[in-house]
Amino acid sequence: MIEPGNDDAITPGHDRSLAVAEEPIANPGLPAHQWRPTDVDERLEKRAERQVAAMFVLSMICGVLFVVAYFTLEIGDNFDTFIGLGASTVALGLALGGALLFIGIGIIQWARKLMGDHEIVEMRHPAASSAEDREATLEALSLGAEESGIGRRPLVRNTLLGAVGLLGLPAVVLLRDLGPSNAEVANEEEGTGLQHTIWKQGMRLVRDVLGTPIKASEIQIGDLVNAAPEALFPTEENGYEEIEGVALQVQKAKGAIIIVKMEPGEIKPGKGREDWTVDGILCYSKICTHVGCPISLYERTTHHVLCPCHQSTFDLADSAKVVFGPAHRPLPQLPLAVDSEGYLIAQSDFTEPVGASYWEREKQK
Template sequence: MPESAEPIADPGLPAHEWRPTDVDERQEKRAERQVAGMFGLSAICVLLFLISYFTFDIGDNHSTFAGFGASTVTLGTTFGLALLFIGIGIIQWARKLMGDHEISEMRHPARSSDEDREATLAALNAGLEESGIGRRPLVRNSLLGAVGLLGLPAVVLLRDLGPLPGDVYDDEDYPGAGLERTVWTKGMRVVRDVVGTPIRAADLEIGDLVNAVPEAFYEVDEEGEHLIEGIELQIAKSKAAVIVVRMEPDEIIPGEGRDNWAVDGVLCYSKICTHVGCPISLYERTTHHVLCPCHQSTFDLADSARVVFGPAARALPQLPLAVDDEGYLVAQSDFTEPVGPSYWERG
């Protein structure tokens, strides 16, 4: 074989260069304090996040900073810095304190032998040892404290998504608050969505389906301002929207205790699918089935909105109906069960 075809000799590894922290104990302690300091700054930023959350006002009279919402600026800045300082601390730890020995490993078959597995576990244990996490309590404890505090902003922000099930609020502050209530009350008229006109039972034809809402959405005060508007209106509408259908009275199979919930074949159900909360209104008058367009859950409106197909596990909640002195449809009460998709406390 020609000499040029010979394999290139293994050049080997260059001589290892020790880092200052490897040979100087003072440099090592200094780096350790730097890493712990980064984790400490992260913890401080989390505390500042919580202080900012409860200090700065939001809404119509929100606090400002340099022309921007102070709450948004401070929350974003403090939480971002908390993550940044943890990242810097980990990088500094890896560069200056963790093991810095060059290693080489021969390639091996895809299937590992028992000896290889044992060697892998040994290497992992060696890595843990070289990281120094066991013998550097200052770094370890400061990291655990900083990472642990990062859970607090998540708890605060998740709690801010809305009221918990069963919470009781003043209707003047939060109409229909809680997952188990809506704005429907006894005697409240059922009105057409968008236009707000009341619905007379006698005006509905067999096979009609009407999208409707509570009359409370269109009530105004003495100055002509809507009593429910803005965010409160959207939240209330997301739970109180309904569909009104009319069919032949003898085709209705009333559920237990629901014999008087219909008015001459007129029924009212929640418009919110019990699967994941999509709005429904695709109606097939011959079968009395209504279809959810999101995941094809199908409900039989003639049989208490029983589920006949799809992933929904519960029937649509039914609103008991009556008529007032003028012949308009009104609610007998609020829904007798929570509307919308299931949650952890709903059977």
């Protein structure tokens, strides 16, 4: 044993702390428990309960105000607020934010003032809990549920359930913005909704950037041309009305097409599509049926076109059927014809919805 104060007995280079005999550190224990005012005063406890319930009621009111603002305030048609944003945006944001905020405040106050307030010490144990520990955990959970008071505080419980339930109402209302309902689609105007595009009988195919009409004689075997509906390039000569803003972008996205030409003998026309080509020229939607990416990677020897997003591959010689990848439906085909001047025109709109698949579309065989 090393005598206290005998520093010479420590070997040079040896850590002095290692030479001190190890002794266990005494357990300092926990400080005395401080009772909360609500633990000792029933009047304050009831007051806190009413405060928590009030927060949940305010959350419910905000949820209702969100729905009211959604249907009464139109985007772009209302006055600007003091922060430069439209009334609809501000009202929706404040209402939804208030609904979430008051639920959060209510739960925090519930935990601080009403739930069980006991210090718990948990010793470290092996990662694999024993059966006894698991049983103890379940008992602790049950005890926690009991101490939360959710069973014996119906006012808090019911207002919380009401606030959380009404919070789902704004989410349901917002689903309305995902697209038109079935009734709206059934009565939609031409070129709107999910079922139709701007294409119609006699509309010319034009180059997607210049807007110039395309003659059938200009397309060579092996060519792939990105094109669009003539209606998106209105002039005095063609007589189409100008489309602007969001409507223009929607119609551009849905009406985008690719034109390819191959030897007529290589084409396998689908049933009822025998007259949809012009001298080996075919036209398909440019939008992949998987998740709606634009496609144009063409392999002229196999007549396959590839989507760059997820590698869905379509055989353009065989009605654009899927030969590889996650897509489950062929590319919609636009029936073609030529007008009196030799320009390519559409026989009609697409006979099926374009773009990514959705739940109401029937899978084509």
